Amino acid sequence: MHLQIPFHGSPFSLDSAGVAGFFGGDETLSAMGTVHLYRGRRWLGWYNSPGSYTVAKRYGQLANSRFWDGLFPGPNSEPAETFGLDGKAGPRYVASLSGTDMTTGHLGYLTIQMSKEVEDMAVQGKASTETLPASVTVVRVGEVMDMDEVGMMSTHHALLATIPITISIMTCFSCAVFADWYAFSLILLGIVSSGITCFVIGTARLHLRGPKTVTPGVPPGDGLLLTPRDVVVLIGSEKDVNVITKGQFSLTMHGKPEYRNVGLCSLLLLAQFLLQLLLIPQATLFGQMMFLASCAASWVYNSFLSSLESEKIQGDLLCKALQVEGRAIQKYCLHNRRSQAVFACSILSDGNETNEDFDAERMLSLFVPNKTRVWNLWRKKVAAQLKSTCQDKKFHVTAEEKEGLCEEHCRLLKTFLDDAELAFKAYYERVRYPRSIDNWEEKIV
Numbered sequence: 001m002h003l004q005i006p007f008h009g010s011p012f013s014l015d016s017a018g019v020a021g022f023f024g025g026d027e028t029l030s031a032m033g034t035v036h037l038y039r040g041r042r043w044l045g046w047y048n049s050p051g052s053y054t055v056a057k058r059y060g061q062l063a064n065s066r067f068w069d070g071l072f073p074g075p076n077s078e079p080a081e082t083f084g085l086d087g088k089a090g091p092r093y094v095a096s097l098s099g100t101d102m103t104t105g106h107l108g109y110l111t112i113q114m115s116k117e118v119e120d121m122a123v124q125g126k127a128s129t130e131t132l133p134a135s136v137t138v139v140r141v142g143e144v145m146d147m148d149e150v151g152m153m154s155t156h157h158a159l160l161a162t163i164p165i166t167i168s169i170m171t172c173f174s175c176a177v178f179a180d181w182y183a184f185s186l187i188l189l190g191i192v193s194s195g196i197t198c199f200v201i202g203t204a205r206l207h208l209r210g211p212k213t214v215t216p217g218v219p220p221g222d223g224l225l226l227t228p229r230d231v232v233v234l235i236g237s238e239k240d241v242n243v244i245t246k247g248q249f250s251l252t253m254h255g256k257p258e259y260r261n262v263g264l265c266s267l268l269l270l271a272q273f274l275l276q277l278l279l280i281p282q283a284t285l286f287g288q289m290m291f292l293a294s295c296a297a298s299w300v301y302n303s304f305l306s307s308l309e310s311e312k313i314q315g316d317l318l319c320k321a322l323q324v325e326g327r328a329i330q331k332y333c334l335h336n337r338r339s340q341a342v343f344a345c346s347i348l349s350d351g352n353e354t355n356e357d358f359d360a361e362r363m364l365s366l367f368v369p370n371k372t373r374v375w376n377l378w379r380k381k382v383a384a385q386l387k388s389t390c391q392d393k394k395f396h397v398t399a400e401e402k403e404g405l406c407e408e409h410c411r412l413l414k415t416f417l418d419d420a421e422l423a424f425k426a427y428y429e430r431v432r433y434p435r436s437i438d439n440w441e442e443k444i445v
Contacts, residue, residue: 025054031305032059033084035202036251037313042202044161047168048190048294049302052276055197056269058082063263072266079204079251079259084310086248091232093245094366095223096348097357098238104245107318108225111139111244114315115232120333121430134229134340137331138347138431141221141236142323144210144243157308160301167297171290175283183287186276187294193272194298197265203254208321210247214238219357221245222348226366231340233347243322249314332430334423338416341367342382342423347431349386360386374409377401378416385424393424 028051035041049055060072062082069076080086090108094101115137168191175184214237221241225232234241255261280288319325334340345363352358360383368375377397385393395417402410 025051025058027051027299027302027306028055029058030084030310031302032198032201033310034305034308034313035198036083036085036204036206037310037317038155038158040155041158041161042199044158044165045198045202046191046195047161047164047298047301048171048187048291049164049194049298050295051302052190052193052269053273056266056273059197059201059262060266060270063259063266065258065260065263068258068260068263072263079253080249083201083251085206085251085314091225091227093223093225093234094363095221096363097219097222097352097355099357100223100245102245104225105248107244107247107249110311110315110318111225111232111234112227112230113311114319115139115230115329115331117312117315118329118331120331132229133333133335134337135231135331135333136340136344136347137230137232137329139232139234139324140328141234141240141244142328143237144208144240144322157305160304164294164298164301168294171294175287175290178284178286180284180287180290182279183283183291186279186283187291189272189275190294193265193268197269200261200265204251206317207250207252208243208247208318209250210243211239214242222352224344224348224363224366231344231367233344235347240322244318330431332426334426336419337367338378339419339423339426342420343427345382345386346424346427353387353389358387360384373405374413374416377413378420381417382420385420391428393421395421 028049032055035045057072057074059082060068061074061076062079063072064076078086086106088106088109090104090106091112092101093104093108115135118137120135168187172184172187172191175181175187218238220236221238222233222235223241223245225234225244234244253259253262276291280291283291319329332343334343341364344367345360348363349358349360361379364379364382364386368379381395381397385395397413397417402413405413
C-alpha cells in the first residue's frame with residue numbers, strides 16, 4: 001500500500017536559496033571548535049548540521065597545497081589557531097626579579113579572562129578618592145607535571161548531541177517512508193558529511209607547549225600581567241610561570257603539513273551545500289519541511305555549544321594543567337590605581353625585601369609612571385617601605401624633602417601616602433596574615 005505524501009499537490013514550495021542558507025555557519029564553527037575540549041565529542045557529530053558552506057571555507061584553508069589553496073583561498077593558519085585555541089594577543093608581563101619584560105600570547109590572554117570570572121573580595125576603606133575599581137588577582141601557579149596531554153571536559157554536554165542525531169535520523173526515515181528520495185538523500189548526506197568531518201577533526205590531540213627546562217639558579221618567575229585597569233600577580237617558579245607567559249596550546253593532527261583529510265572533508269561539505277541548494281526544490285513540501293526540521297534541531301544544539309564559551313573552557317583546562325584550584329587564585333578589589341600598585345607590589349616584595357634584584361620603584365612606575373615631583377617622591381617613599389622588613393609601614397617626609405613644594409602639593413603628597421599606608425595594612429590583613437574567610441568582614445582599614 002503506497003502512503004499518500006503529506007501536503008501532496010500543494011502549490012506552496014520553499015525557496016531553494018532560503019532553505020539552503022536559512023541558518024548561518026557561525027554557530028556551527030563555534031560548536032565544531034569544542035570537539036577537542038569535550039571527551040567523546042568527535043563521535044557525536046552525526047546530524048544534519050547547517051552552515052556547511054561557512055565551515056568548508058574556514059577549515060578548507062587549513063589544507064596546505066596548491067590545489068587546496070586554489071579551492072579555498074586564504075591564509076594557511078596552524079590548526080590551534082584555526083580552531084580558536086591560539087592566536088589571541090595577551091597582556092604585558094613584567095617579572096619582579098629576573099627583569100623579563102615581554103608581551104604574552106594566548107595563554108596570558110586566557111589568564112586575564114579567567115581573572116575576570118573570579119569573585120573579588122572588597123578591600124574596604126576610606127580612600128581619598130575612588131576612581132574606577134581596580135582589582136588585583138593573585139595566581140599561585142602549581143608545578144606542571146606533564147604538558148604532553150591536556151585533560152578534557154566530561155561528556156555531559158557532548159551527550160546532548162543524541163537529540164539532534166535522533167531528530168536527523170527520524171526525519172531521514174520519514175522521508176524514506178513516504179518515498180521522498182530527494183529529501184532522504186540530502187538529509188543523509190548532511191548526516192554523513194557532518195559526522196565524518198567531526199570525526200576527522202576530532203582525531204587531533206590537544207597539547208600544552210612551553211619551555212620544559214630553565215637555566216639552573218634562575219630566580220622565581222613572580223611578576224605582573226598588566227592591563228589598563230586590572231592586574232594579575234603570578235607567583236611560582238620560572239618553569240611553571242613560563243607556561244603562561246611563553247606557552248601555547250597546540251593541536252597534533254595527522255597528515256601534516258598538507259592536512260589532506262581536512263581538505264577532503266571541506267570538499268565534501270562544499271558538495272553538500274551545492275547539492276542541497278540544487279536539489280531541495282525537487283523534494284516535496286513534506287520533504288522540505290523534514291529537511292528544515294533536522295537543520296533547526298542541529299542549529300539549536302550548535303547554539304547551545306556556542307553559549308558554553310570556548311575560552312572559559314580553555315581557561316578551566318589551563319587551570320587544571322597548572323594546578324591552580326581553590327585558594328590558589330584570589331582576587332581583591334581596591335579603590336584606585338595607586339592603592340592597587342602598593343597592594344600588588346607588596347605581594348611581590350614578600351620575602352624579597354633584601355633582594356637587590358627587586359626594583360620596587362620600577363615596579364611601582366608600571367602603575368603610575370607620572371614624572372612630577374610629587375609622584376617621584378611618593379614612589380621613593382613607598383619603594384623604601386617595600387624594601388623594608390618592618391611590618392609597621394609609616395611614612396615620614398622631612399622638611400628637606402618638602403622644600404620647594406607648595407601647600408597644595410604637600411597636601412596631595414600626604415593624601416597619596418595615607419592611601420599607601422592603608423594599602424599596606426590591607427595587604428597584611430588580607431594576604432600575608434589572612435583571617436579565616438568565613439570571618440572576613442567588610443570594615444574600614
